Amino acid sequence: MRPVRILQVVTIMNRGGLETMLMNYYRQMDRSKIQFDFIVHRAENGHYDQEIAALGGKIYRMPQIKPGNYSSYFRLLDLFFKEHPNYQVVHAHINENSSFILKAAKKAGVPCRITHSHLSDLGLDIKLPFRMYARLAMKDNPSSYFACSKNAGKWLFGKRIADSGKVVVLNNAVDVKQFSFNAVAREAIRAEIAAGDRLVIGHIGRFNEQKNHDFLIDIFKSVHDKEPNSMLVLAGEGHLRTMIEKKIERLGLSEHVKLLGVRNDISELLQGIDIFLFPSLFEGLPVVLIEAQAAGLRCVISDTITTESDVTGRLQFISLKQSPEYWAEQISNTSREHADTADSLRKNGYDTSTMAKWLSDYYMEQMSGAALV
Numbered sequence: 002m003r004p005v006r007i008l009q010v011v012t013i014m015n016r017g018g019l020e021t022m023l024m025n026y027y028r029q030m031d032r033s034k035i036q037f038d039f040i041v042h043r044a045e046n047g048h049y050d051q052e053i054a055a056l057g058g059k060i061y062r063m064p065q066i067k068p069g070n071y072s073s074y075f076r077l078l079d080l081f082f083k084e085h086p087n088y089q090v091v092h093a094h095i096n097e098n099s100s101f102i103l104k105a106a107k108k109a110g111v112p113c114r115i116t117h118s119h120l121s122d123l124g125l126d127i128k129l130p131f132r133m134y135a136r137l138a139m140k141d142n143p144s145s146y147f148a149c150s151k152n153a154g155k156w157l158f159g160k161r162i163a164d165s166g167k168v169v170v171l172n173n174a175v176d177v178k179q180f181s182f183n184a185v186a187r188e189a190i191r192a193e194i195a196a197g198d199r200l201v202i203g204h205i206g207r208f209n210e211q212k213n214h215d216f217l218i219d220i221f222k223s224v225h226d227k228e229p230n231s232m233l234v235l236a237g238e239g240h241l242r243t244m245i246e247k248k249i250e251r252l253g254l255s256e257h258v259k260l261l262g263v264r265n266d267i268s269e270l271l272q273g274i275d276i277f278l279f280p281s282l283f284e285g286l287p288v289v290l291i292e293a294q295a296a297g298l299r300c301v302i303s304d305t306i307t308t309e310s311d312v313t314g315r316l317q318f319i320s321l322k323q324s325p326e327y328w329a330e331q332i333s334n335t336s337r338e339h340a341d342t343a344d345s346l347r348k349n350g351y352d353t354s355t356m357a358k359w360l361s362d363y364y365m366e367q368m369s370g371a372a373l374v
Contacts, residue, residue, distance in 0.1 A: 005368065009023060010093040011023070011094050014041060014049040015047045015263075018285075018289060025174060029176070031361065034361065038061070039061065040081075041060060041061070042062075066095075082105055089368050099143070100116070100139040114145070120156065121150065139158070173351070179295075180296045182297055182339045202332065203274035203277050206279070208240065211283060212281055217280050218245060222325065228333060235259065238263050242260070246260065271293055276299055277290075279293075283305050294316070294342055299337070
């Protein structure tokens, strides 16, 4: 028998949180039964594209969703589903814009239409009115509602649906075994970044407004003033990187901050870090916080992030209203020992080895139910 093909809808398959979550599940699927294909909304290749092809997945490219091209985009969606009537499950991960995908899928008769919330806020930008319109257009286009946390579900779907019990919280699971403490990997990473016996504070995330790098650098400046034998490691890319580099230079921190770009060895990189710092303005439930906990790290994070993310008891939440000096004081008092957190993560459903089977069964059950109607 051929595998059932599930259509995943994303922006681009780069090494972001939801994309990494999807790949974590995809790798663990029994691909003789379930296969993932992807609609992406960028012309350029994503970091995971080659791996997707190697695993047997297909990638379809659509134009970027913008207010000026709504009409042409809707026509392309209708054409896509007309030319690909085989898809019985569409799983959309583009937050409020999922409403457009699922409306076309419903029109085409796709029985299982999953919308998946990965954020708990949007922040303020010029696109906000259009994004609010897209959220209101969600209506009954989905047949299933997923979220990475309760807060993320309430934000995208509204209180009525969130309180109805219809929202499935699908954990941003990781391969727990891959992140367990590895002394050899730790030594190799610390040699690469020339850490020696220094305190290494780490952050992994896109250089965008949401991740709050500007404040993060202020925090590290206060840490470094207190502990000159400290360094900061930043992994990721984004449109604010140049601005942050200039700030690092202006504050005289260039010799103490390493910018590593996009990494494909996050499980190893986390071994070389002592404390994980994550002062985001808003999040859903970040995969990287689960990865950091799987590596046994203590994490100092903003209290804008849901407490659901504290799976192991190793997260310390601090208000963004507190000064950089206050954050630095808390970091200085934070344990730097890695802990074995595997049991906690598995017990709470954050290991892909078990959760991938749950998701596979869910897809199959939804299709079976639709076939009986």
